Amino acid sequence: MSQFIKTYGRIRPSANGSGTSPLVSTDKAVNVDLDNGRKTYELHRIFNSAATQEDVFACVSKKIVEDSADGFNGTVFAYGQTGSGKTHTMLGPTNSWSDPEHKGLIPRSIEYLFELLDAKTREFQKFTFSVNVEFVELYNEEIYDLLNLKNKVQLRDLGKEIQLDGAKSETVDNSLDLMHVVQRGWVSRSTGSTAMNNESSRSHALLIIKIKTQEVTGGLVKERSSTLNLVDLAGSERQSHTKATGDRLKEATNINSSLTVLGRCIRILSKPTAGSYVPYRDSHLTHILKNSLGGNSKTAVIVNMHPDREFLAESTSTLNFAQSCALIKNAATRNEVMTGDQENSYKKAIQELRQEVDETRAKVREEFGKRLDDSEEMQRRLTKENEELKAAKIDLQSQIDLARVKYLFNGDAEQSLEEHKKLISSLSDKSASSLYTVCVLMHLRMFNIRTFFQLKLEKEASEKRCHQLQQDLNELRSKYESNLSETLRLQTPNGKVRQSSSRSERRQTLYKPSPATLANYVEESEVAERLDEANTMICKLESEKQTLQSKWETATESFVEAEKQIKELESSKSVLITEKEQLSKEFDAVRRENEENVEKISKNRKDLDGLLLKIAEYAKEIENRKQEKLTIEEKHGKEMDEEKSALQKELANKAQLLADAKNDIKECSKTSSELHSKIVEKSEMISTLKKKVEENDAELKIKADLIVSLEQDIAKKAELIKQQAAKLDENVTALSEQNSLKRRIEEAIEIEENWKKRYAALEDKLQTEFNDHQRDIKNLKAKKDAEIKEYKETLQLQSNMLKEQGTKAEKQLIQKRQEFDKKVEEMEQQFAQMSTAALKKQEEKIRRDSMLQYESTIQDKQDEITELKNLNEFYSKQHDEDSHAIANMMNTRQGKLSYVEKIRLDKMEQEKTIIQQRATIDRLSKGHREANRPVLRSRNQEAAPQ
Numbered sequence: 001m002s003q004f005i006k007t008y009g010r011i012r013p014s015a016n017g018s019g020t021s022p023l024v025s026t027d028k029a030v031n032v033d034l035d036n037g038r039k040t041y042e043l044h045r046i047f048n049s050a051a052t053q054e055d056v057f058a059c060v061s062k063k064i065v066e067d068s069a070d071g072f073n074g075t076v077f078a079y080g081q082t083g084s085g086k087t088h089t090m091l092g093p094t095n096s097w098s099d100p101e102h103k104g105l106i107p108r109s110i111e112y113l114f115e116l117l118d119a120k121t122r123e124f125q126k127f128t129f130s131v132n133v134e135f136v137e138l139y140n141e142e143i144y145d146l147l148n149l150k151n152k153v154q155l156r157d158l159g160k161e162i163q164l165d166g167a168k169s170e171t172v173d174n175s176l177d178l179m180h181v182v183q184r185g186w187v188s189r190s191t192g193s194t195a196m197n198n199e200s201s202r203s204h205a206l207l208i209i210k211i212k213t214q215e216v217t218g219g220l221v222k223e224r225s226s227t228l229n230l231v232d233l234a235g236s237e238r239q240s241h242t243k244a245t246g247d248r249l250k251e252a253t254n255i256n257s258s259l260t261v262l263g264r265c266i267r268i269l270s271k272p273t274a275g276s277y278v279p280y281r282d283s284h285l286t287h288i289l290k291n292s293l294g295g296n297s298k299t300a301v302i303v304n305m306h307p308d309r310e311f312l313a314e315s316t317s318t319l320n321f322a323q324s325c326a327l328i329k330n331a332a333t334r335n336e337v338m339t340g341d342q343e344n345s346y347k348k349a350i351q352e353l354r355q356e357v358d359e360t361r362a363k364v365r366e367e368f369g370k371r372l373d374d375s376e377e378m379q380r381r382l383t384k385e386n387e388e389l390k391a392a393k394i395d396l397q398s399q400i401d402l403a404r405v406k407y408l409f410n411g412d413a414e415q416s417l418e419e420h421k422k423l424i425s426s427l428s429d430k431s432a433s434s435l436y437t438v439c440v441l442m443h444l445r446m447f448n449i450r451t452f453f454q455l456k457l458e459k460e461a462s463e464k465r466c467h468q469l470q471q472d473l474n475e476l477r478s479k480y481e482s483n484l485s486e487t488l489r490l491q492t493p494n495g496k497v498r499q500s501s502s503r504s505e506r507r508q509t510l511y512k513p514s515p516a517t518l519a520n521y522v523e524e525s526e527v528a529e530r531l532d533e534a535n536t537m538i539c540k541l542e543s544e545k546q547t548l549q550s551k552w553e554t555a556t557e558s559f560v561e562a563e564k565q566i567k568e569l570e571s572s573k574s575v576l577i578t579e580k581e582q583l584s585k586e587f588d589a590v591r592r593e594n595e596e597n598v599e600k601i602s603k604n605r606k607d608l609d610g611l612l613l614k615i616a617e618y619a620k621e622i623e624n625r626k627q628e629k630l631t632i633e634e635k636h637g638k639e640m641d642e643e644k645s646a647l648q649k650e651l652a653n654k655a656q657l658l659a660d661a662k663n664d665i666k667e668c669s670k671t672s673s674e675l676h677s678k679i680v681e682k683s684e685m686i687s688t689l690k691k692k693v694e695e696n697d698a699e700l701k702i703k704a705d706l707i708v709s710l711e712q713d714i715a716k717k718a719e720l721i722k723q724q725a726a727k728l729d730e731n732v733t734a735l736s737e738q739n740s741l742k743r744r745i746e747e748a749i750e751i752e753e754n755w756k757k758r759y760a761a762l763e764d765k766l767q768t769e770f771n772d773h774q775r776d777i778k779n780l781k782a783k784k785d786a787e788i789k790e791y792k793e794t795l796q797l798q799s800n801m802l803k804e805q806g807t808k809a810e811k812q813l814i815q816k817r818q819e820f821d822k823k824v825e826e827m828e829q830q831f832a833q834m835s836t837a838a839l840k841k842q843e844e845k846i847r848r849d850s851m852l853q854y855e856s857t858i859q860d861k862q863d864e865i866t867e868l869k870n871l872n873e874f875y876s877k878q879h880d881e882d883s884h885a886i887a888n889m890m891n892t893r894q895g896k897l898s899y900v901e902k903i904r905l906d907k908m909e910q911e912k913t914i915i916q917q918r919a920t921i922d923r924l925s926k927g928h929r930e931a932n933r934p935v936l937r938s939r940n941q942e943a944a945p946q
């Protein structure tokens with residue numbers, strides 16, 4: 001709702017006590033005596049020097065504070081030249097902020113604000129509020145945080161609101177704390193003295209109170225936020241008046257520049273044209289007060305003035321400023337957010353419930369559908385079976401009847417039996433096993449019936465024959481008895497007569513059915529029993545089916561009922577909500593209307609009072625005139641008539657005026673009564689609405705109870721769901737853990753598989769290599785074995801040869817010795833015959849020859865051994881090389897190495913053996929040589945003495 005900025009004027013007491021003031025004020029206007037005439041400035045209200053602080057607060061700030069507690073932004077700022085009483089108005093005289101009489105608008109507003117908030121807290125059960133305060137000053141176009149001068153404050157335009165980044169925001173919960181904060185900030189405020197005011201405020205001080213409230217009614221959460229700006233501007237005077245120099249001049253220039261921008265903004269806002277640009281951003285002051293000037297705020301401007309002539313120019317300028325302000329329209333809206341958390345939660349709960357119901361219904365449907373399908377299937381099957389059985393029974397019955405008739409009348413039992421068999425086989429092919437059993441039983445029964453009838457007929461025939469025979473017998477017996485009795489009677493006249501009837505009777509009573517008939521009876525009863533059983537089973541199944549059907553129907557009914565109830569509840573809830581909204585809207589409208597009416601009435605009353613006062617004045621004047629008239633009449637008899645007529649004219653005029661006034665009064669009273677009746681009407685309406693609201697509240701309460709119970713249900717279900725969800729979560733976590741474990745295991749398995757594969761491949765490779773090596777080794781070994789074998793064989797052969805040669809040589813040696821001995825003997829013999837010299841020569845020659853021969857043989861053998869040795873060395877070299885190669889090949893295989901080692905050792909062993917053999921040969925050859933030498937020596941020694 002847009003409304004004009006309210007402008008008020010306040011004229012302070014004269015500073016120098018001079019009598020005449022160029023400013024003559026009434027309630028709503030200031031008449032200024034200017035050199036060029038009188039100019040009237042009309043404002044919302046003018047406070048003269050006699051106005052109290054309370055008057056100013058009640059008129060200027062009270063409503064704004066009330067509105068700010070209701071979620072509307074509000075601004076009150078004081079404008080005027082230095083020393084005009086801005087601070088006096090806003091805060092009150094120094095050290096009097098707690099003085100109930102002198103405290104200014106800020107302390108009063110603060111107190112009132114908390115009064116209102118506390119009252120609301122008391123009034124509403126669920127009402128909470130929070131108040132935050134920032135206190136800054138604009139000095140030389142810089143923003144200073146009065147609550148912490150160290151802070152660097154930056155202005156941030158958020159569009160809807162202006163934020164002061166870096167400014168300390170203090171949270172307060174009572175007026176006293178807030179006033180302490182103000183006091184603290186005020187001390188920091190830059191003050192300086194000017195020639196005009198000893199405590200002149202050289203900066204613009206802005207007290208920013210941010211109010212947040214929350215009201216919970218039912219399920220509705222109303223959150224309101226508002227900002228209340230209380231501003232004490234710096235002096236608006238021209239610099240010349242301040243007589244400022246240096247810093248003061250700079251200050252004044254800055255103050256003026258921001259106030260000039262303020263004035264410019266206000267001028268543009270007061271005469272808005274399409275597309276006109278408001279230079280809010282040209283100064284911090286206007287930027288911060290952007291919302292307060294032509295924006296979302298309820299703003300009041302109070303202009304302070306000196307009454308003295310010497311300040312007339314400033315006062316006129318101030319009044320011009322005020323008049324421009326009065327033309328600015330603000331569009332204040334309540335900053336309210338209606339959160340329907342509760343409602344949403346209900347909606348959500350209902351949604352969830354509906355979902356749950358849907359799910360359950362689907363499940364039940366599915367289950368019931370399944371069961372129904374099963375039961376239907378069963379029913380179908382049973383019905384089919386039943387029908388088939390019935391048909392079969394009817395068929396069989398008719399066949400039995402036919403057969404019975406045929407049997408009874410035609411007696412073609414075999415044909416009937418065949419027919420029955422055919423029928424049964426055809427039926428047994430078609431129907432189920434039970435039907436088959438029943439048919440078989442039927443057939444049996446039929447067969448039994450046939451037998452029974454046969455037997456019955458036989459029995460009847462035999463009975464007939466028996467009866468005939470009995471009759472014949474009876475006749476014969478009676479004849480015989482009569483003859484006998486006749487004979488007896490003839491023979492013994494006193495003998496007793498036997499009663500013939502007693503025997504025949506006894507015979508008749510002694511008849512019993514045959515065992516075959518009895519067996520037939522038993523079989524028949526068994527068949528009947530089985531049939532009964534089958535029937536009971538069918539009945540049982542049918543009753544089960546019916547129970548299921550009825551259960552399904554009941555469940556469906558209850559679900560439909562529940563759905564209906566939910567729908568009803570939802571619709572009634574939405575109806576109630578809309579009703580409530582409508583009612584609250586109506587209520588608000590009525591309240592607003594009422595407020596307006598009250599305002600109008602008070603205004604009319606005031607007008608009426610004014611009129612009455614005027615009337616009273618007129619009446620007084622008339623009375624005075626009357627008195628005057630009387631005096632004049634007494635004094636001037638003659639002149640009286642003339643004057644009388646004049647007076648009568650005047651009187652008529654006055655009477656006319658009076659009549660007009662009376663008419664006015666009448667109209668006013670009429671309007672007043674109309675308004676009164678309207679008020680009464682509206683109050684009635686309000687009371688009806690209130691009643692309605694109460695009713696609705698009661699209904700709402702019931703619904704709320706219902707919702708609470710629903711909520712409880714929901715909570716339970718939610719708990720259940722939560723538990724299930726938790727379980728599910730657990731399961732999911734466990735599952736996921738298991739899955740991850742499984743994945744890891746799978747990965748590990750995969751890795752293991754890969755490793756295994758690689759290992760297997762490696763193993764294969766190694767195995768192949770190993771096999772290759774083994775094969776190589778085997779081959780080598782075989783080769784070596786063969787070589788060794790060959791070598792051994794060669795060695796053996798050689799040693800055999802050597803042995804043989806040795807033996808041969810020995811033999812030869814023995815032979816030679818023998819020969820030698822023989823020759824020696826011969827020679828000795830010859831010696832004996834020949835001379836010793838010649839013998840000696842001969843012996844020497846023989847010995848030399850044999851020695852040469854022997855040594856050449858030894859040499860041959862030694863050559864052979866050297867050759868073998870060389871061969872052996874070659875082989876061992878070869879073997880070493882091979883071993884080396886094998887060792888290289890099998891460097892990782894210790895076993896193989898050891899095997900090679902073993903081979904090597906074996907070889908060494910063999911070498912040793914060879915060496916030993918060689919040594920033996922050497923020894924042998926040496927021994928042989930030495931054995932020969934002593935012989936020769938001894939022979940020489942033996943020969944020498946000769």
Ligand SMILES: Nc1ncnc2c1ncn2[C@@H]1O[C@H](COP(=O)(O)OP(=O)(O)OP(=O)(O)O)[C@@H](O)[C@H]1O
Nearest residue numbers: 012082083084085086087088093197200201234235
């Ligand atoms: N209505 C008033 N009744 C009594 N004294 C007043 C009134 N208005 C102002 N004064 C006195 O006038 C003096 C100057 O007033 P005040 O400090 O409020 O002026 P100002 O406009 O705030 O000046 P400046 O802009 O320099 O700060 C103070 O001593 C104050 O008590």
